[in-house]
Amino acid sequence: MAEKNFTATIELTKSTQDVFKAITVDVAKWWGGKDLEGSCTKLNDEFIIHHHGAHYSKQKLVEVIQNKRIVWVVMESYLNWLKKDPQEWSGTRMVFEITAKSDITVLHFTHEGLFAEKESYLRCSAGWDMVIKDWLFNYIMHDTAHF
Numbered sequence: 468m469a470e471k472n473f474t475a476t477i478e479l480t481k482s483t484q485d486v487f488k489a490i491t492v493d494v495a496k497w498w499g500g501k502d503l504e505g506s507c508t509k510l511n512d513e514f515i516i517h518h519h520g521a522h523y524s525k526q527k528l529v530e531v532i533q534n535k536r537i538v539w540v541v542m543e544s545y546l547n548w549l550k551k552d553p554q555e556w557s558g559t560r561m562v563f564e565i566t567a568k569s570d571i572t573v574l575h576f577t578h579e580g581l582f583a584e585k586e587s588y589l590r591c592s593a594g595w596d597m598v599i600k601d602w603l604f605n606y607i608m609h610d611t612a613h614f
Contacts, residue, residue, distance in 0.1 A: 470582040473592050475599040476575045479607055483534040483565050486572050489607040490537055490563050497606040498598055507539065521547055524556055537563040551586050574599075 479486055494514065495503040505514030512528045523545040530538035544556035559580030566573045576599050581591055 470584065473578045473581040473588070473595055474576060475595055476573060477600055477604050478568075479572045479574060479604070480570070481572055481607055483567050483572050486565050486574055486607055487534045487537070489603070490565075490574075491531075496610065497603045513542070523547075526561070529560075535565050537565075546587055548590070549586050555585055555587050556581070574603075 481489075489497070491508050494507055495501070498516065502518050503514060503516055506512045507514045507526065507528045510528055510531050513525060515523070515525045517523045523543070524541050525543040526539040527542050528537070529540045530536060539561045541556045541559045541561070543554075544559075545553050546555060547553065549555055559578060562577045562579060564575045564577075566575070576595070578591070578595060581588060581595075585591075
């Protein structure tokens with residue numbers, strides 16, 4: 468059976484520039500909260516998300532196409548609740564693709580390497596749905612003071 472990466476797509480009534488800024492300027496506001504250290508605004512930046520007792524991951528920004536595409540690679544990971552391979556996220560990539568479509572901006576998120584056969588898939592896919600479709604969406608649409 469072919470592996471299918473986790474994806475989530477949202478449509479926003481904001482510009483591609485606003486969506487790009489929201490993803491790169493302050494990840495802590497929509498994903499990490501106080502559990503984020505580092506930066507992810509420019510190529511080769513690194514940051515860590517550490518939810519004590521549950522999740523640790525270190526990401527590196529490996530691709531940036533202004534207002535169009537952002538790619539993070541997971542350099543290190545440890546998901547405490549996994550039994551088989553707590554480092555399952557290591558080497559996976561998180562891809563944000565931003566496109567203009569008429570009067571909306573479409574954000575397509577893919578976690579490359581997170582697919583149904585992985586032990587973390589059910590919990591992480593639910594988590595990503597919340598992070599992308601709820602937290603990031605609301606941050607972009609309602610917290611515009613940072614733009």
